[in-house]
Amino acid sequence: MQTETSVLVTGGAGFIGANFLLRMVPKHPDTRFVCLDRLTYAGNAMNLRAIEDAANFHFVQGDICDTALLGGLFEEHGFTSVVHFAAESHVDRSIEAPLAFARSNVEGTVALLEAARQAWPEDAAGAGDRYRFVHISTDEVFGSLGDSGQFDEATPYDPRSPYSASKAAADHFARAYFHTYGLPVVLTNGSNNYGPFQFPEKLVPLVISNALDGRAIPVYGTGENVRDWLYVKDHCAALEAVLRRAPPGETYLVGGDSEARNIDLVERLCDLVDAVEDRPEGYSRDLITFVEDRPGHDHRYAIDFSKLEAELDWQPEHDLTDGLRATVDWYLRHPDWLEAVRDDSYRDYYARQYSEA
Ligand code: NAD
Ligand code: TYD
Secondary structure (H helix, E strand, C coil), X not given: CCCCCEEEEECCCCHHXXXXXXXXXXXXXXXXXXXXXXXXXXXXXXXXXXXXXXXXXXXXXXXXXXXXXXXXXXXXXXXXXXXXXXXXXXXXXXXXXXXXXXXXXXXXXXXXHHXXXXXCCCCHHHCCCCCEEEEEEEHHHHCXXXXXXXECCCCCCCCCCHHHHHHHHHHHHHHHHHHHHCCCXXXXXXXXXXXXXXXXXCHHHHHHHHHHHCXXXXXXCCCCCEEECEEHHHHHHHHHHHHHHCCCCCEEEECCCCEEEHXXXXXXXHHXXXXXXXXXXXCCHHHEXXXXXXXXXXXXXXXXXXXXXXXXXXXXXXXXXXXXXXXXXXXXXXXXXHHHHCCHHHHHHHXXXXXXX
């Protein structure tokens, strides 16, 4: 990245965005990072406490759908890059309330692409490395795999949940802005992330926090669905490489080389929590409760990230054993964080969701 650049990071108070900013702000003191985040239930300014006073960091609370706000921010800060994380991100919520996903994920992405198009020169894609729009997406846009095979950059889109449909639509808009307007867009499709600062509605932090509190640990269906788990810090390293070196118009899949069945992952997490808390063997496994399956539940995701490895020299540094241990350790050292993010709406949501668990 050049010095004296200015980067707009949307959704930087959420899980992956916060990990990205905590990595990038101290590492690139000559680059200005502006975080734009609406602070929904999933975003929390306290995630950014370690950098909030940094001279090269600025936080703005606002909505990516607010076109006037976006225009003003581009004018004020002269952004040369956008790293776009902001989205509604939880599949179960998308099944309950899909419109919010269409709004933030589709309309919000188009508003942001349009703000960049208005602000940047027409030949931005040809202006060397000066301008970049990194659109962060998910492997869920590709649908569901059988027991073998992997997604790669040529896999056709086949989204099956309102969440993945909204991300797929956003991806198509991002590519359309590259082809139609020459906007220097780069896309990534990452697999399931886990690590510090993940809101405890997603599987990994949910299991850790429920095990800690001795609450039922809900496993959907028979727990045989497979995900490819990516430690969030590895994902952020990949995103830095993409931001700095990826040519406009390219797409990269990012995976952790760590496939696991949900039930196996949950049992490993239970054992890790019990070991640290010095509990009898099997204590947390006894909390596992099989509940009704998620409608349209994708069976398996797996990622071939060889393009990212070959072109940008990236590979994950954490295997599932290191990554899960580091993650459990982080949550056990931050009970205050868990307490603070679980507000009343979260409690009500889960009371409804798991009343039968
Ligand atoms: P998250 O839900 O933890 O954080 C999303 C952030 O976006 C929150 O801070 C929220 O306040 C903000 N936000 C939501 N709507 C907004 C709006 N309209 N305007 C401004 N801010 C808004 O999500 P995450 O897990 O950090 O995911 C970040 C991005 O990465 C998403 O685009 C997601 O689709 C993608 N992704 C996530 C995963 C994963 O496993 N978590 C994997 C691959 C890709
Ligand atoms: P999740 O963390 O919601 O990520 P995604 O749906 O984006 O993959 O779920 C990961 C897997 O865990 C998925 O197969 C659904 C399953 N799951 C459960 O079994 N129980 C739960 O309480 C949750 C939240 C998820």
